[in-house]
Amino acid sequence: MERDNHQEGEAQGVKICDPPSESNPAADTLATSLSLLGNHMFPDSVERNERLGVNREVPADSLLSDVTAEESSLDAETPSNQIMKPETECQDNVSTQPAADRGTEDSAIDNDQSNSEEFVVTMLAKAKLEEQGLGVKGRSSPLLEAGNQESPAFMSHRDEDVTADSWRAHRKHVFVLSEAGKPIYSRYGSEEALSSTMGVMMALVSFVQSGDNIIRSVYSEEHTVVFLQKGPLVLVCVSSSRQSEQQLRAELLYVYYQIISMLTQASISRIFEHKKNYDLRRLLAGSEKILDGLLNMVDSDPSFLLAAVHCLPLASSLRDSLSQILQKAITPNLVFSILIAKNQLLTIVQEKTVIEDTRLEPTDIHLLLNLIGASSAFQAGEIWTPICLPLFNPDCYFYAYISYLDPPECTVCLLLLSTDKEAFYAVADCKRKIEEAMVAQNSLSLIAKAQSYSVSQVGVSDLRHFMYKPFDVPDNYRQLTQFTSPEMEAPYSSEEEKMRLLDLYRYMHSRIHSTSRPLKLIYHVAERETLLAWVTSKFELYTCFSPLVTKACAITAITKLLRWIKKEEDRLFIRYPPKYSTTPNPSKSSRGGKSDQQDSTDNGFLSLL
Amino acid sequence: MPDMSKMKKPDVKVVLLGDMNVGKTSLLHRYMERKFKDTVSTVGGAFFLKQWGPYNISIWDTAGREQFHGLGSMYCRGAAAVILTYDVTNWQSLAELEERFLSLTDTANHDCIYAIVGNKADLTDSKAHLSRDSDGQSENQTECEEGRTEPEVLSACPTPPASPASLSGLMLHKQVTREDAVALYGRILRYKGLEEKSSLPAEKMCFETSAKTGYNVDALFEALFDLVLPSILRKRHENQESPTVDLEECRGVSGKKARSSCC
Numbered sequence: 079m080e081r082d083n084h085q086e087g088e089a090q091g092v093k094i095c096d097p098p099s100e101s102n103p104a105a106d107t108l109a110t111s112l113s114l115l116g117n118h119m120f121p122d123s124v125e126r127n128e129r130l131g132v133n134r135e136v137p138a139d140s141l142l143s144d145v146t147a148e149e150s151s152l153d154a155e156t157p158s159n160q161i162m163k164p165e166t167e168c169q170d171n172v173s174t175q176p177a178a179d180r181g182t183e184d185s186a187i188d189n190d191q192s193n194s195e196e197f198v199v200t201m202l203a204k205a206k207l208e209e210q211g212l213g214v215k216g217r218s219s220p221l222l223e224a225g226n227q228e229s230p231a232f233m234s235h236r237d238e239d240v241t242a243d244s245w246r247a248h249r250k251h252v253f254v255l256s257e258a259g260k261p262i263y264s265r266y267g268s269e270e271a272l273s274s275t276m277g278v279m280m281a282l283v284s285f286v287q288s289g290d291n292i293i294r295s296v297y298s299e300e301h302t303v304v305f306l307q308k309g310p311l312v313l314v315c316v317s318s319s320r321q322s323e324q325q326l327r328a329e330l331l332y333v334y335y336q337i338i339s340m341l342t343q344a345s346i347s348r349i350f351e352h353k354k355n356y357d358l359r360r361l362l363a364g365s366e367k368i369l370d371g372l373l374n375m376v377d378s379d380p381s382f383l384l385a386a387v388h389c390l391p392l393a394s395s396l397r398d399s400l401s402q403i404l405q406k407a408i409t410p411n412l413v414f415s416i417l418i419a420k421n422q423l424l425t426i427v428q429e430k431t432v433i434e435d436t437r438l439e440p441t442d443i444h445l446l447l448n449l450i451g452a453s454s455a456f457q458a459g460e461i462w463t464p465i466c467l468p469l470f471n472p473d474c475y476f477y478a479y480i481s482y483l484d485p486p487e488c489t490v491c492l493l494l495l496s497t498d499k500e501a502f503y504a505v506a507d508c509k510r511k512i513e514e515a516m517v518a519q520n521s522l523s524l525i526a527k528a529q530s531y532s533v534s535q536v537g538v539s540d541l542r543h544f545m546y547k548p549f550d551v552p553d554n555y556r557q558l559t560q561f562t563s564p565e566m567e568a569p570y571s572s573e574e575e576k577m578r579l580l581d582l583y584r585y586m587h588s589r590i591h592s593t594s595r596p597l598k599l600i601y602h603v604a605e606r607e608t609l610l611a612w613v614t615s616k617f618e619l620y621t622c623f624s625p626l627v628t629k630a631c632a633i634t635a636i637t638k639l640l641r642w643i644k645k646e647e648d649r650l651f652i653r654y655p656p657k658y659s660t661t662p663n664p665s666k667s668s669r670g671g672k673s674d675q676q677d678s679t680d681n682g683f684l685s686l687l
Numbered sequence: 688m689p690d691m692s693k694m695k696k697p698d699v700k701v702v703l704l705g706d707m708n709v710g711k712t713s714l715l716h717r718y719m720e721r722k723f724k725d726t727v728s729t730v731g732g733a734f735f736l737k738q739w740g741p742y743n744i745s746i747w748d749t750a751g752r753e754q755f756h757g758l759g760s761m762y763c764r765g766a767a768a769v770i771l772t773y774d775v776t777n778w779q780s781l782a783e784l785e786e787r788f789l790s791l792t793d794t795a796n797h798d799c800i801y802a803i804v805g806n807k808a809d810l811t812d813s814k815a816h817l818s819r820d821s822d823g824q825s826e827n828q829t830e831c832e833e834g835r836t837e838p839e840v841l842s843a844c845p846t847p848p849a850s851p852a853s854l855s856g857l858m859l860h861k862q863v864t865r866e867d868a869v870a871l872y873g874r875i876l877r878y879k880g881l882e883e884k885s886s887l888p889a890e891k892m893c894f895e896t897s898a899k900t901g902y903n904v905d906a907l908f909e910a911l912f913d914l915v916l917p918s919i920l921r922k923r924h925e926n927q928e929s930p931t932v933d934l935e936e937c938r939g940v941s942g943k944k945a946r947s948s949c950c
Contacts, residue, residue, distance in 0.1 A: 340754060364707050364728030364752040453730045459748065463731020464758065478731075499761060506734070 240267035240275075251316040252333060252373055255280055258355040262311070263333075263366065265373055269359065279314050283307065295323050306330040309343065310350035319581070322588035325383065329376050332441070335468040336372050339445045340365055342466045344473035371452040375444075380580060383587055384618070386547050386561040387440045389423040392528050394648040399519060401425045401656040407511035408658055411498040413476065414438065415508075418491045419525050421447060423652070426558065430657045439469040440559050450480060450491055460509070462502045465495075479505045483513060484522055533564040536642045538635040542607065543570060543579065543622040546643055548651070549615065562643065562650040569606075579607075583620050586611040590618070601629060610636065697736060697745035698919045701911065702763050704791065705772030706783040707751035710806040713898035714772065715748050718908045723899045731755055732762050739912050742919050759791035766795040767915045768802065770907070771875075775805040775812075775895060778862040785871060789878060800914055801875055802892050803868045804907060809897035811861035816900055868893040887914065 238245050245267055253272070254263040259280035261269035269276075283305060286293040296303040304326040306313040313330040338346070341361055349356050376382045392400075404415040404427045417424040428438065449465065464475040479494040479502065492512060494505050516522055533541055547561035570579045582604060590597050590613050602609045608623045610632050621639070623632055643650065703711040712726045712733075719735060729750040737744045747762045749755070763769065769792050773780040784803075792799065808815035872889040876882075891910070896903040 361752075361754045363754075364750070365754070367727050449730065453727060459733035459735045461731055461733045463750075463755070499758075502734070 237271075238267045240271045249317065249319050250373070250377065252330070253279065253314045253316075254333065254337070255312050255314070256350065256354075256356070256358060257310045257312060260355060260357055262358045262362065263337075263369055265370065279305075280312065283312055302326060304330065306334065308334045309347055311337070311346070319584075321584050322592070324591065324593065325584060325588055328385075329373075329382065332372060332376060332382060332444070333369060335441060336369060336445055336448065337362065338468040338472050339442075339449070339466045340368070342473050342475060343468070368449060368452040372445075372448045375448055375451075378577070378580070380545055380563065380583060381440070381444060381561070383580075383584060384545065384547050384561050385440050386559040387423055387443050388563065389560055389650075389652055390419055390528050391531055391562075391646075391649050392424060392525075394653070396521075396524055396528075397425050397652065400516075400521060400525075401427050403512055403515040403519070403521070405656055405658045406515065407508040409496075409501065409504040409508055411496050411501055412494060412505065412508065413497055414493075414495040416443075416446070416493040416495075418447065418450065418493060419528065420489055421451060422530075423447075424490075424525065424528075425652060425656075427656045427658055430659045438467070438558060442467040442469050443558070446478070446493060449478075450493065453480070460506055462505075464499070475499075477501065477505075479509065481506075481509050483509075483516065484526075490522060490525055530565045532567060535564075536639055538638050540623045540627040540631060541621060541635050541639065542624060543567075544639060545583065545620045546639075547618045549617060557654075558652065560651050579622060582607070582609055582622070586620055601632070608632065612636070696743065698742045698922060699767045699915050700745050700747065700765055701768045701770065701915070702747045702749065702766045702795070703770045703772060704749055704759065704763075704784070704788045705751055705770075705804075706774070706777075706780040706787075709751060709772045709774040709777070709780050710898045711751060711770075711772050712748050714770075714804070714806060714896065714904060714907075715746060717898040717901055717904045721901075723901070728752060731758060742912075742916075744912060744915075753787075756787065759788070760794045763791050764794040766792070766799055767918045768800045768911050769795055770802045770804055770911070772804045772806055773863060773868075774807050775861055775863050776807055776810050776859045781805075781863045781867060781871065785874065789875060796918070798918060800887060800892070800911070801872070801879075802894060802907065802911055803872050803875075805863055805865075805868055805893075805895045806898055808895040808902055809900045810859045812895070813858070815895070815897045815902040865893060865895065 248266050250265070252263070252265040253261070253276055255261050255276045257280070259277045261273050261276045263269065264272050264276075282296075283293055292307065293305050295305065301316055301318050302321070302323060304315045304317070304323055306315075306327055308331075311334060313333055315326045315330050317326055319326075346358070349358070349361075379388075381388050400417055404417060404425065407415070413429045414426065415428075416426045423443065426438070426443075445467070446465070453461065453463075459481075461478070461480040463478050463480070465478045466472065466475050476495045476497060477499055479492075479496065481492050482488040483490045483492055492509055494508060496505050498504075533543055543564060543566060545561055545563045547559070549559075566576050566579065570576050582602075586600055586602060586609055589600055590611055598613055600609075600611045602611070603625070605625075607625050608627050610621045610623065612619045612621075619636070619640075621632070621636060623635065627635070647653070703715060705711050707728060712729050713723060715735065716726065717723055719737065729748060729752075732747050732749040732755070735746045735748065737746055747766075749759060749762050771784045771788060773784055792801070869889040872892055873883065876886050894903055894907045896907055898904060
């Protein structure tokens, strides 16, 4: 995650915009397709879009400086002269051309563009043809009618009328399509109804691509459109949430990873190499709820923003005893044992040889938690399913055993990951051992008592809420990235207020992590609260205070807060993720089990790599 | 597999197969928990242990999605009974049984029995509204209101039906008849190289059920369990004959003794 952002930052740094300065027909076509997309996505600005056309020359920097100029720019209106502008990124071959060759280079680009112009025209004509089948004609754009294409006889709760204002009013749309323009997923409305809209999106992507560029984003007054191309998939986010482009792109990456977790990267590439216009929905059918769930979590859970895992606060003695229970219930090829309560991590233990090579990334854990949340309808059974952890290895499957330990309440969930497809009965047996041990130690009732904490426990009067994420320091290098945060309490108890606070945090986060002007410390006086964000080499901290706090007060409060966290560290975080070795005789593995360890590597772990 | 010995040993294995959205999970849920509720698409497969009299029957509820197709033959390994499920309102779901799912059963026992089950009978048949099973009808009615995941239902009856009579006007077209299912059963026997005369008759092995109302659900599972009883008994017998010592049994006995003596 972090690395990706960094790369993007560099890419932006070397961004050069090739100026096809005269408005050539190709650019007009781009303008048309943009406004067509605009018609559909944000009709209020249609007229202006059409007048404005597209400005490809606006340097990215001026745009960024608009955003970063003012402390209070969150509430400020975006300057209206920059309603629609695609930010394009040049690839190296353009920048390495000597200046003298410019002329020929330009003509080459023109050729490409006229080709792609044809392509765009074809795409649009195709889209229109589809619509004409309906016989709907009028002054409005044909794309507006896209939704009527499907007979409404098969309406489900998922199928929204994509022509309705309520559909457009959604805060954040996410679309996934294949490079051939085939719809794969839409967060709202059915993919069929949106096939022409997605066709236009693909036309935009291909058009910019034909000029050796990559389309990254389009800004309008109300919306930000962000594009992400990953292998044969194109992901598009249309957001009115005022989040930064990087944040939105990171969210699209989560969607991509969730798809990978179900199908693996290797199989997706194989499928599309074999058949360019394959309908991936055949394989993803039934998984829409998992993607819906992910997007809801991304919007409401700061774990995704911070790329860190939130674990349930627990007395370290209890956490240790749970870890020991997990450590004792092992079987060959078992790699991770994870205990979850109330959708938060209790503990995680890992096979020794695995942790020496790599660690479990927060993203992978988020995807696992989301999978559990989305598949919990029938909770009495024991689930056995293949799942890929994209950051661990995007091309291979683990086999996940999922079972609840406290039916019928179903709050405590055990997740065991094995590399052996056939190991269900062996792994299920581990669960029974864990269950027995937990009954013996009365663990379930102790877990039931565990809960998140209140900010009042910190004992700082003006502090309303905070998020604290310690960074890896050398001595716990291979540790899971975590963060801690109290419950959101009044005045942030309603859903709207929670979202408002999260939006403020997202804004602070985008300022801290801005690629053009990263900041270390921000003191932000908002309308109804004061926020302070601080990033050092040791931690990243976001705090929210009552509006009347003074700067000096806030600084003192943070000192107190840091001291409190230090004191509570053992309870708030998983300090030392325990390891085990899945050798046949675990009692002897502590000393001299080297050769046995090799064995377990051979029959299990290597098959993954 | 040595690992298997440690688990409470299932006597026999039953597998539910069929296309997505035909209602495999709902069928099982109706049988196990006597309820019909909204389910989400199954991931992979889910394992259930059913205590049936003195016997432990393991039931695998598999995902119908193509995504998990590769796992199918694993779930079927050593199965004593396979329930091939289709949706009576969807002809394709019956065709899929033959095209996609039949080959998965190659890993099942050679004497495995096959049941063909047409679910969602309540949508096409008014008699399926009157539950033949012991469940209270009033309870069913309230649960029906929770609705289903399948789009057909929502479109067919936007408001829950007050009585079967009012529903009959909204009946969906039955795309798969019982004769189609019987014909498929014959083809399955042929695929397995079994004689029709020596096998269980199609009339006995083709069911139409409704997980929503409970119609025929218990009848299906109970009939099937009765039919696998011989293979349960044979397996138990084989285990007794087996020259290997069952450590689990010994440990269980000694463990109990130890506990009772110390307390």
